Amino acid sequence: MRRLFPVTDQTSAAGDREDREWSLDELAEAYAYPGGEAVWLRANMVSSLDGAAQHDGRSQAISSDADMRIFGTLRGLAxxxxxxxxxxxxxxxxxxxxxxxxxxxxxxxxxxxxxxxxxxxxxxxxxxxxxxxxxxxxxxxxxxxxxxxxxxxxxxxxxxxxxxxxxxxxxxxxxxxxxxxxxxxxxRLLTEGGPRLLGQFAAAGVLDELCLTVSPAMTAGEAQRIAWGPALADPSRFALASVLEDAGFLFTRYRRAPGPSA
Missing domain, CATH: 3.40.430.10 (Dihydrofolate Reductase, subunit A)
Structure with missing residues (x-):
């Protein structure tokens, strides 16, 4: 696993960009919740390259071992x-x-x-x-x-x-x-979906963070996207917080951006 973003002199020197398996402690530090007592709702979802949240009704087919390690880490923090x-x-x-x-x-x-x-x-x-x-x-x-x-x-x-x-x-x-x-x-809240529930959280404006795994797979078909439901009047804006990579899988993390559309 490699850290692609953010990259600083300090993280480069620490070897974060080397292709190696991260320990659970390292993953826990990377995905730590913000400090303080305020409630924080993060979502963890996986998507194929063509936007499918599942294949044959389940997410396992587009997941990976590294994805499951992050899945377990996020649960371990929640x-x-x-x-x-x-x-x-x-x-x-x-x-x-x-x-x-x-x-x-x-x-x-x-x-x-x-x-x-x-x-x-x-x-x-x-x-x-x-x-x-x-x-x-x-x-x-x-x-x-x-x-x-x-x-x-x-x-x-x-x-x-x-x-x-x-x-x-x-x-x-x-x-x-x-x-x-x-x-x-x-x-410290974590939602794992499904798409309908994530759509409801997004529409209500209570989603603080999205951890999205982009799987290097194409599925076609009619699978749902990661969020489903009525369209928002204005798109919610999120800012990129980090990107990890392993075997072609991208593990992205976005946080809700401040402003009237957040």
Whole structure:
């Protein structure tokens, strides 16, 4: 893995531009959340060269070993991983696990042993018998609206999930979801999609950072882009923060740019 941007005399001397495998500590330093107590929502997505967020409905086919190391690192730094219900069903989500490589770092930051998984769902059409709900190290959160089906709310609670109301209607308000998580001390937030959820966060103006892996692959077909939903009135502007490269994969990181369009 090589650092392509930013490059300074100091980073060049440290060998950041050499093609080598980075340690998890080095990746953790590269992807550290901003300091302070403010909530920060970052997204982690992968895209093919032609803009597909998945192949045959899953992202694995356009991913790589290095991409998965960064995926694990971002989870290891987060307080909570926010994910849409469809992604939970499609990708077969399991509870986040404690990893020894991040134990000291998490303890120093006052974090629990693993991030909580927060599932966003209006209908709560989820299989609450899965380990994600019945056997997590940290209780799984289910974000839903005030009009969610009461019987499904009860089913989630029986399975051990914590139901969080984050919307006045059937669905979840992205701004309220972020506020509810922050109110529980979960301020280092990571969303892994899917495209519909990322589109909602982007439209609501609460996405602070996008970690986008550009895969050196073409898929064609009709796969979704990384964000899907109604178009924004004005494009949100992001500034490039860093670029890493490994085996033709580009690991980019963009932060929301200041200004009226951010």
């Amino acid at each position: 307080d909570a991983v926010v994910v849409g219900a469809q992604t939970v069903r499609t990708e077969g989500y399991r509870p986040a696990r404690a990893r020894e490589a991040f134990a000291a770092r998490r303890a120093a930051a006052g974090q629990g042993p693993a991030p909580a998984i927060a599932v966003v769902s209006a209908s709560l059409d989820l299989d609450f018998s899965l380990p994600l709900f019945t056997g997590p190290l940290v209780p799984t959160l289910v974000l839903t609206g005030a009009a969610a089906p009461p019987e499904r709310v009860a089913a989630a609670q029986r399975a051990g999930a914590e139901v969080v109301v984050a919307g006045d209607g059937p669905g979840v308000d992205p701004r309220q979801a972020v506020r509810e998580l922050a109110g529980r001390g979960l301020v």
